Amino acid sequence: MDWREEKRAALAHARLVIIKIGSAVLTDPSGLCAAVLENIATQMAALRGGLGMPDAPCGDGPARRLILVSSAAVAAGRATLARHERHFDVVGLAARQAAAAVGQGQLMRAWDRAFAPHGLPTAQVLLTRDDLRARQRFLNARNTFAELLQWDVLPIVNENDTVSVAELKFGDNDCLSSLLVNLTGADIFINLTSAPGVLAGNPQEDPTVGVMPCVENVGELDLGKLCGGKTTVGTGGMYSKLTAARRAAQLGVPTLILPGRQPNIMCRAFAGEDVGTWVRPAEHAISRRKFWLAYQSDPTGTVFVDTGAAEALQNRGGSLLPGGVRQVEGNFQQGALVRIARLDADGGSATLGVGLSNYSAPDLRKIMGLKRIEVAAILGDAHYPEVIHRDNMLLEAAV
Structure with missing residues (x-):
């Protein structure tokens, strides 16, 4: 199947979608950007209902269930401290954990305000890697997600930075999102980033490189050569996004990497517009047991x-x-x-x-x-x- 046909069919038939949003999308120098959160919430409300939006239809059809993985707790905490004239260098694990403790509540309140006009209640889910490594806790987490979705509640997921230790950290929310694809049985993984998509080369070496509309086989990419450095406010970068996409592809799940700050970008993608980068799934999916075995820990x-x-x-x-x-x-x-x-x-x-x-x-x-x-x-x-x-x-x- 042509990748565009595959993409249209996958988006049309997706019933459970994981949407991950990076810190660089959600924040500006003053902290969380309310306008960005509100636009994303409006898009997700439209996607969830399978309804259309003015000037950006999401496509008609049955309702979709959504899970949101939201970064930016550390950035929100840093901005909150600055507003109270408490200026600290957020360097090192303890400082980042403390900033996340300050910012996590701010982040959830901001999302609650953004989703309130759409009548969509939210639930905070904080995870460590050990929650997915221990089999009983893995099953408990899966059952909790299933119950929240059954209640028509939007789970908003983040790493439990305040208590995570180095050996139990996911490393970044791209990794966490890819593991949630397995945990929840998602059909599509959408990654909203500050980049326009996956660039065909390293922009630090060639500023003129364009966006790759499709990655046929993510496992064959030389990520070290292709990807630049990390974003200034987050912990990931395109390297971690493509690594997460590769993991999802092994499960037979495609990834759509989109420029998260462009208005109505997700609805435009679901309406058939060629935006961002489509990462094709593997032709032969691995078992979910092998996926869990390989990625349960480092x-x-x-x-x-x-x-x-x-x-x-x-x-x-x-x-x-x-x-x-x-x-x-x-x-x-x-x-x-x-x-x-x-x-x-x-x-x-x-x-x-x-x-x-x-x-x-x-x-x-x-x-x-x-x-x-x-x-x-x-x-x-x-x-x-x-x-x-x-x-x-x-x-x-x-x-």
């Missing part, structure tokens, strides 16, 4: 494999055996999520994916490169034939 180490093992993993659907391991990096425990990387003859390496290790790093160093009978001689009968089973592995993971 890898805690790396297992380097030889070219023979890499070929077996990539082309023959094999598991990783001890004989294919050449080097172990890190001090991870049994069951930890680790990177799998190919070790080349020239000393270079390339990441292949991630997986759950059946062995701790110390035990794996004892048995790497050995055959099964030799592993038994070292570890006894209580060992696994595979270092990482293929069912607990995701190749080409976006990490």
Whole structure:
């Protein structure tokens, strides 16, 4: 199918849409920009009802359910402190957490005011990565979202910055949004950013580069070369937005990256206008279990494999055996999520994916490169034939 036909069909049939908005869209030097919030709320109200808007129809059809992931708590907190003549450098984790604690209430009040004219109640949902890593909490969160949507309430999601510690942080709301795609079973992921879309090159090197209307295969992009730096008020940038889009694509979910400050931009997109960048979904979606396994947390180490093992993993659907391991990096425990990387003859390496290790790093160093009978001689009968089973592995993971 042509990507434009695919886009029209996906937007027309979407019933659950996740919309993420970055800090650079929602704020100006004085803090939250009320006019931007009001325009976005008006668009979302129209999208939610499947109704049209004057001069920017969203397309008629059945109602859609929406989830909003909103950044800008830190920026709102900084602006609030400044209005009270309290000027601090918001540098470091503790300062950002304190600013988020000040700003989160301001952010929710601003959204409440924006959605009130449309009769849409809102709910605040603050998450840490541990809420999605622990299976019971994952299921509880999923049930809560389902109940809120059933009540026709708009969930407004942000990271729980005040209590998150480094190892439990999502890193940015692009990452959080991509994990919510899996949690909620969303059909479309819309990312509103300060850029006009995905540029065909690095604007810091070539200011004349244009917007790519479609990314056919986000996994094939060289993100380091393509993307510039982070925005000044947020934690992400186009790199993190495309990484999030790649994760959504693996689930078979497309991403639409739009310039969030352009009036009625979402309704224009749903009405068929070619705006922003459409990131196509993967042709073959991975299972939601493998998605959860790969992105539940950051890898805690790396297992380097030889070219023979890499070929077996990539082309023959094999598991990783001890004989294919050449080097172990890190001090991870049994069951930890680790990177799998190919070790080349020239000393270079390339990441292949991630997986759950059946062995701790110390035990794996004892048995790497050995055959099964030799592993038994070292570890006894209580060992696994595979270092990482293929069912607990995701190749080409976006990490």
